[in-house]
Amino acid sequence: MIKSHNFQKGCDMTNKNKYLFFPCMISIFFLNTSLLNAAMKSLPKNSFKISSFKSKGSGCPGNTVYTNISPDQEVITMIFDDFIVEKNGNNDPFGSQKNCNIEINLKKPKGWTFSMYSVDFEGVSDLEPRVAGSHKTEIILSGAKLLNNKDKVNIIGPYSNEYMRTINADLKKLRWESCEKKTSRINIKSEIAVRPHLEKKNSSSGFIAMNTSEGKIKQKLNLLWRPCxxxxxxxxxxxxxxxxxxxxxxxKKLVKSFNIKARGKSEKSSLKNSRNKVKEFCKEYSDENPQRICKIKNSKCKSIRL
Structure with missing residues (x-):
């Protein structure tokens, strides 16, 4: 049984709650891309649907995963009720882990194809020194591996905060779905773990799990669409x-990583548009969060012709 919810909420930019302010800002910047899509030949509304959904594993027993496709059909969100791992001191000297295997079958619109370019992870972690948390995922789209379990989020204690991380696919090697097929299948194998750091065992404690704003761990699959x-x-x-x-x-401990994207008629113009959005976002975010540093990873952006 598929559980589907509309997770969108109103964005009150006067609200100083940092957990509400940050996702609101992200939504506004991503909205710009959706407006660009509306100005061109648009993907038909409500044409991309989940036809079936299965989950199994210690981290996602039946009826504990919620799924949603965003209104612009560019993001598939999964929210987990029971994906929580703890290391309870000497009771778990070697740490612990949970896994989750998901199969999503999708119905896609005729004349359109899509590719997956990144995966976002959101949650919260509370780790004592000498403990590390990890969140890794393997993704297979219609039989082709997009991300393997070497692509993972690592958080090393001491750490007590929410986290947001993104893992990007190689834009030069994006795999576009077949235009002839009406359906697509995504298989996702995930694992979260808390283990001793640089030791086989220890008495430290910690956990990795729930998102601070929704109370649950999230995983988002980010898609690109184009006409066939x-x-x-x-x-x-x-x-x-x-x-x-x-x-x-x-x-300078990493708290969040995510993508800001923009389109253009040329590589140069799309790069300029994207950097302008980054500059605007980081200025506004830094003004609201003076104890945080906002910058582009490795001072580089990546471009692709669709």
Whole structure:
């Protein structure tokens, strides 16, 4: 049985709650891309649907995973009720882990194809020194591996905060779904764990799990769409992704990473548009969060012609 919810909430920019302010800002910047899509030949509304959903594993027993496709059909969100791992001192000297295997069958619109370019992870972790938390995922789209279990989030204690991390696929090697097929299948194998750091066992404690705003761990699959026939593709056919890192002062410990994206008629214009959005976002975010540092990862952005 598929559990589907509309997770969108109103964004009150006057609210100073940092857990509400941050996702609201992200939504506004991503909205710009959706407006660009509306100005060109648009993906038909409500044409991308989940036809079936299965989950199994110690971290996602039956009826504990909620799924949702965003209104612009560019994000598949999964929210987990029971994906929580704890290390209770000497009671778990070697740590512990949970896993989850998910199969999603999708119905896609005729004349359109999509690719998956990144995965976002959101949650919270509370780790004592000498303990590390990890969140890793393997994703297979219609038989082709997009991410393997070497692509993972690592959080090393001491750490007590929410986290948001993104893992990007290689834009030069994106796999586009077949235009001939009406359906697609995504298999997702995930694992979260808390283990001793640099030791086989110890008496330290910690956990990795729940998102602070929703109370649950989240995983988001980010998609790109384009018409199957080149003559129907828009003039704004370049896309640039800039991965943003948010650090906590003064230790510069990574708290969040995510993408800001923009389109353009050329690689140069899409890069310029994306950097302008980054500059605007980081200024506004830093003004609201003076104890955080906002910057582009490795000072680089990546572009692709759609």
């Amino acid at each position: 026939f080149e003559e129907k593709r828009p003039q704004l056919d370049w896309l640039t992704l800039c991965e943003i890192n948010i650090y906590k002062k003064p230790a």
